Amino acid sequence: MGCSDFLDLKDVSKVYAIRAKDGSTQQIEVVHKVTQTVPEGQFVTVVGPSGCGKSTLLGMIAGLTPISSGQLLLKGRPITSPHPSLGMVFQEESIFPWMNAIENVSFGLEMQDVPKQQCRERAQDALNLVGLSGFEYSYPKELSGGMRQRVAIARALALDPDILLMDEPFAAVDPQTRMFISTELRRIWAATGKTILFITHDINEAVFLSQEIWVMSSRPGSVTETLKVDLPDERDISILGTDAFAHYTGHLWSVMRAEWETTQGSAEHMV
Numbered sequence: 391m392g393c394s395d396f397l398d399l400k401d402v403s404k405v406y407a408i409r410a411k412d413g414s415t416q417q418i419e420v421v422h423k424v425t426q427t428v429p430e431g432q433f434v435t436v437v438g439p440s441g442c443g444k445s446t447l448l449g450m451i452a453g454l455t456p457i458s459s460g461q462l463l464l465k466g467r468p469i470t471s472p473h474p475s476l477g478m479v480f481q482e483e484s485i486f487p488w489m490n491a492i493e494n495v496s497f498g499l500e501m502q503d504v505p506k507q508q509c510r511e512r513a514q515d516a517l518n519l520v521g522l523s524g525f526e527y528s529y530p531k532e533l534s535g536g537m538r539q540r541v542a543i544a545r546a547l548a549l550d551p552d553i554l555l556m557d558e559p560f561a562a563v564d565p566q567t568r569m570f571i572s573t574e575l576r577r578i579w580a581a582t583g584k585t586i587l588f589i590t591h592d593i594n595e596a597v598f599l600s601q602e603i604w605v606m607s608s609r610p611g612s613v614t615e616t617l618k619v620d621l622p623d624e625r626d627i628s629i630l631g632t633d634a635f636a637h638y639t640g641h642l643w644s645v646m647r648a649e650w651e652t653t654q655g656s657a658e659h660m661v
């Protein structure tokens with residue numbers, strides 16, 4: 391691991407203090423010694439059971455949640471607070487219902503004191519990129535769930551972040567739309583060259599989207615496997631039926647089943 395790596399995690403752990411009824415506190419480790427590196431431009435997906443610490447891991451990378459121990463570096467510098475070089479897209483709809491699409495996308499730029507005219511131009515470019523030209527003046531309630539998430543993606547991209555962090559962004563979108571919007575995300579990734587760290591618990595989505603998959607164990611979440619996905623760069627839905635695709639999903643299912651079996655009935659991990 392050299393210092394030229396883009397995003398570096400070294401033994402990154404997170405411990406939360408949980409308050410009990412009697413007023414005492416208990417330390418619970420939710421992320422355990424994650425050591426991974428992400429080269430610039432990579433599409434990495436994190437999969438793992440609910441509650442294993444995926445969002446916590448992303449929150450630490452976003453600078454929203456302080457790490458408890460270890461080292462977390464972006465371009466060689468510690469991440470200690472939310473940073474403009476990080477763009478986030480969450481599962482929950484986070485765009486403002488009272489603003490139309492272009493106002494939503496411009497908003498983050500205006501907050502950064504970018505001149506108004508430039509905000510509009512950059513917002514328009516981002517909306518074009520996510521395939522929403524023609525819907526600039528539509529309000530969220532006039533858009534489908536998939537389109538609203540595209541607005542959220544456009545808003546993150548308009549800030550021109552070094553890295554895009556996406557926490558189950560399509561979880562509330564219906565399965566068909568989800569598949570098509572994943573194809574779009576691959577296209578956007580190829581067009582922008584952004585580094586993307588994407589969380590999902592959908593195995594098909596993980597294999598379809600990424601170049602690398604981190605499998606997390608149940609709490610305290612640690613990365614138990616790093617799987618390279620050696621599928622063609624040009625991916626459309628026809629890849630879903632291929633043997634190569636099934637090879638990766640089959641492998642992930644077996645890893646996750648083994649993990650599920652070992653944790654059945656076991657006590658919570660405490661430190």
Ligand SMILES: Nc1ncnc2c1ncn2[C@@H]1O[C@H](COP(=O)(O)OP(=O)(O)O)[C@@H](O)[C@H]1O
Pocket residue numbers: 406407408420438439440441442443444445446447609
């Ligand atoms: N602010 C917090 N304080 C205490 N515990 C938390 C906090 N945030 C998350 N947790 C706990 O950390 C664990 C991991 O949560 P999370 O990262 O959201 O998991 P995932 O995204 O994989 O479903 C859960 O058990 C959750 O209850």
Ligand SMILES: [Mg+2]
Pocket residue numbers: 444445446557
């Ligand atoms: Mg989560």
